[in-house]
Amino acid sequence: MDKLLHIEKMSHSFGGLQAVQNFSLEIGAGEIVGLIGPNGAGKTTVFNLITGVYKPVSGRVMLRGRDIAGEQPHTIASLGIGRTFQNLLLWRHMNVLDHVKIAHYSQVTYGLAGAFFGTPRRNRQEREIEQTSMELLKRFRVDHFALLPVGSLPYGAQRRVEIARAMATRPRLLLLDEPTAGMTPDELKEMIGIIKGIHADYGVAILLIEHRMKFVMELCSRIVTLVFGEIIAEGAPMEIRNNPKVIEAYLGREDIT
Amino acid sequence: MMSRFSMLCGEVPALGWLLGILASVTAEYVIGEDLSNILGMDKAPVLFGVLMAFKEPLMIPNLLAYAFIIYVFPAVSTGILTRVPANRLAGRLDHLPVIISGLLHISFLYLIIHFWAGMNDYHLIVIKITMISVILTLSMNVINGYMGEFSCSHPGFMAIGAYTTSVMTLVLFTKSRFGAGPILPEAAGPFVFPIVLVIGGLLTSLAALIVAIPSFRTRGDYLAIISLAFTFMIKSIIENMEIIGGARGLGDQPDFSGLTAVFAWTVLCIWVVNNFVTSVPGKAMNAVRDNESAADAMTVNTRKTKITAFMFGAFWAGVAGGLLAHMLRYINPGTFGLQKLAEIFAMVYFGGLNSIYGSIVGAASISLLGEALRPLELYKWIVIPLLLIIVMIKRPTGLMAFMEFNMKKLLRPRDRGKEEGPVG
Numbered sequence: 001m002d003k004l005l006h007i008e009k010m011s012h013s014f015g016g017l018q019a020v021q022n023f024s025l026e027i028g029a030g031e032i033v034g035l036i037g038p039n040g041a042g043k044t045t046v047f048n049l050i051t052g053v054y055k056p057v058s059g060r061v062m063l064r065g066r067d068i069a070g071e072q073p074h075t076i077a078s079l080g081i082g083r084t085f086q087n088l089l090l091w092r093h094m095n096v097l098d099h100v101k102i103a104h105y106s107q108v109t110y111g112l113a114g115a116f117f118g119t120p121r122r123n124r125q126e127r128e129i130e131q132t133s134m135e136l137l138k139r140f141r142v143d144h145f146a147l148l149p150v151g152s153l154p155y156g157a158q159r160r161v162e163i164a165r166a167m168a169t170r171p172r173l174l175l176l177d178e179p180t181a182g183m184t185p186d187e188l189k190e191m192i193g194i195i196k197g198i199h200a201d202y203g204v205a206i207l208l209i210e211h212r213m214k215f216v217m218e219l220c221s222r223i224v225t226l227v228f229g230e231i232i233a234e235g236a237p238m239e240i241r242n243n244p245k246v247i248e249a250y251l252g253r254e255d256i257t
Numbered sequence: 258m259m260s261r262f263s264m265l266c267g268e269v270p271a272l273g274w275l276l277g278i279l280a281s282v283t284a285e286y287v288i289g290e291d292l293s294n295i296l297g298m299d300k301a302p303v304l305f306g307v308l309m310a311f312k313e314p315l316m317i318p319n320l321l322a323y324a325f326i327i328y329v330f331p332a333v334s335t336g337i338l339t340r341v342p343a344n345r346l347a348g349r350l351d352h353l354p355v356i357i358s359g360l361l362h363i364s365f366l367y368l369i370i371h372f373w374a375g376m377n378d379y380h381l382i383v384i385k386i387t388m389i390s391v392i393l394t395l396s397m398n399v400i401n402g403y404m405g406e407f408s409c410s411h412p413g414f415m416a417i418g419a420y421t422t423s424v425m426t427l428v429l430f431t432k433s434r435f436g437a438g439p440i441l442p443e444a445a446g447p448f449v450f451p452i453v454l455v456i457g458g459l460l461t462s463l464a465a466l467i468v469a470i471p472s473f474r475t476r477g478d479y480l481a482i483i484s485l486a487f488t489f490m491i492k493s494i495i496e497n498m499e500i501i502g503g504a505r506g507l508g509d510q511p512d513f514s515g516l517t518a519v520f521a522w523t524v525l526c527i528w529v530v531n532n533f534v535t536s537v538p539g540k541a542m543n544a545v546r547d548n549e550s551a552a553d554a555m556t557v558n559t560r561k562t563k564i565t566a567f568m569f570g571a572f573w574a575g576v577a578g579g580l581l582a583h584m585l586r587y588i589n590p591g592t593f594g595l596q597k598l599a600e601i602f603a604m605v606y607f608g609g610l611n612s613i614y615g616s617i618v619g620a621a622s623i624s625l626l627g628e629a630l631r632p633l634e635l636y637k638w639i640v641i642p643l644l645l646i647i648v649m650i651k652r653p654t655g656l657m658a659f660m661e662f663n664m665k666k667l668l669r670p671r672d673r674g675k676e677e678g679p680v681g
């Protein structure tokens with residue numbers, strides 16, 4: 001059987017800079033994998049390569065047996081890879097509910113005729129989308145913000161909206177890029193609960209970029225360590241924590257323990 | 258006192274305001290002429306007397322009195338006096354499907370407009386120009402507001418619609434320069450003209466690809482230049498095509514843009530645009546505008562979204578051009594130049610980006626104002642930009658930006674709870 005995601009020797013460079021080198025990774029359905037590494041190691045670039053923002057210079061990215069390298073980002077997203085962004089990319093003029101509604105874009109089947117002429121099918125589908133969107137907002141406890149512009153929400157709530165939005169695309173694999181960046185300890189605890197919750201409820205596989213080791217240790221069954229675009233270690237959380245190469249890469253940082 | 262008054266006004270439903278407008282129109286019809294004589298004017302002032310105020314500033318108090326007696330007082334007092342039965346009726350209609358109650362209100366509005374336009378030819382022209390402006394403003398708002406592209410291609414789009422539909426009707430209905438005599442009797446006009454407009458609109462959509470495709474990669478300044486070049490290109494193509502009159506223009510189109518046709522197309526346009534911008538694919542325009550990468554990652558096909566926005570907006574601009582050509586019954590390339598662009602910009606940015614209400618308010622106020630100031634070309638282009646500058650400073654996104662249009666909310670009765678907010 002094919003793995004959910006199978007990356008084979010993926011490489012990419014920006015001009016002369018080799019940002020990612022021979023990156024190989026397998027993720028099974030419903031697995032939670034951590035991706036750690038110092039700043040500038042190429043973690044976000046790995047996400048951008050998987051989601052089609054960049055086309056890998058070489059290597060393959062297989063999603064359920066289909067090579068998706070070079071596909072458009074929206075195609076890859078509709079094939080089942082959802083994501084969040086390191087620095088929150090929300091739509092600033094839009095309310096919270098619309099964020100989640102729009103993420104249903106590829107699930108809309110009423111076409112442009114429906115969009116222009118308000119056919120019964122369109123009305124039914126819009127109602128359904130609104131309903132599932134409200135349920136998602138409730139699930140992430142931002143439903144009381146539904147009609148507010150997203151920018152007026154507290155930071156932690158904006159992060160949750162972003163995850164709710166990604167979940168609305170019905171992903172089988174969710175890529176979370178530093179979901180706890182800039183969060184208070186309370187918000188952090190909440191975020192651990194949320195990620196465990198969506199994993200349990202939706203059975204979605206998760207690839208998680210994270211700096212705080214405690215967080216990664218608690219959530220992930222496997223951790224990949226990236227340094228200068230290359231994987232230097234991969235394994236169970238305990239192995240990674242005691243791996244001398246990893247310790248060296250993080251030397252001087254107390255958040256390893 | 259004042260707050261009690263505004264509270265009373267707040268309890269008047271849309272239906273009540275329609276009755277109020279009917280009262281004003283009736284007052285103008287019945288006593289307009291006499292009242293203007295009593296107030297020492299030789300004829301009833303047209304369009305709120307703006308023109309007269311410029312010519313004879315001493316008459317301003319009399320003009321204000323006239324406006325109050327004819328327009329403000331009848332509208333407000335009727336609205337307030339009829340609010341109880343109007344609310345009861347609105348409450349009944351509220352239980353009907355929104356399409357039926359909507360159509361009833363729209364029919365009533367049509368009757369009022371018909372009455373007013375029937376008073377004199379000038380009213381008729383003004384109301385038609387205003388409605389065509391609503392279509393234009395909505396269509397530009399789709400591209401420049403909802404999609405957020407700084408496009409200057411609208412006069413070009415209008416020109417394509419105006420000329421293609423004119424050629425079609427001239428060939429079909431007249432003994433024209435294009436050869437054989439009339440193919441169809443003029444009586445077939447009301448049935449054929451809608452088809453002609455749709456074809457003209459679709460041709461405009463196709464031409465819009467010239468601007469839409471570069472928008473995949475460029476935004477802002479570059480797109481503004483490309484789209485401006487498009488407008489100039491269309492203008493000079495027409496100027497150099499002798500067969501359609503070149504710079505001298507094209508005239509004698511059959512008189513197909515009657516009040517009913519223009520009204521029907523305006524209502525249709527508002528309805529379709531509103532359907533589109535409230536749907537998921539329509540809201541995707543906002544997503545692409547606010548952050549394209551995020552839209553892409555959320556499965557939104559960004560190219561399709563941009564192409565759709567341009568082609569959809571261009572379609573309606575083409576239809577508006579076609580309606581205008583068959584209303585003026587003479588067009589020339591000069592009609593579709595920078596001045597037109599400035600006018601549509603003023604309507605869109607004055608009324609408000611990303612807003613159906615804003616488009617209607619912007620189009621109506623700027624075109625009424627423009628019409629009132631028309632004989633004073635110079636003042637027109639001082640007053641309108643000045644107004645625009647003030648609005649831009651006070652409210653950079655326009656008077657009523659980011660407002661969704663909701664027919665049910667607009668028409669609902671207003672006497673029930675105090676908790677209900679204002680429209681929008």
Ligand SMILES: Nc1ncnc2c1ncn2[C@@H]1O[C@H](COP(=O)(O)OP(=O)(O)O)[C@@H](O)[C@H]1O
Pocket residue numbers: 014017019037038039040041042043044045046
């Ligand atoms: N679009 C880009 N163009 C040029 N260089 C880039 C681009 N994106 C990332 N880089 C470079 O690639 C390296 C990896 O960046 P990134 O993937 O963002 O690291 P991380 O997410 O691990 O902190 C950095 O040196 C960064 O400057």
Ligand SMILES: [Mg+2]
Pocket residue numbers: 043044045086
């Ligand atoms: Mg990063």
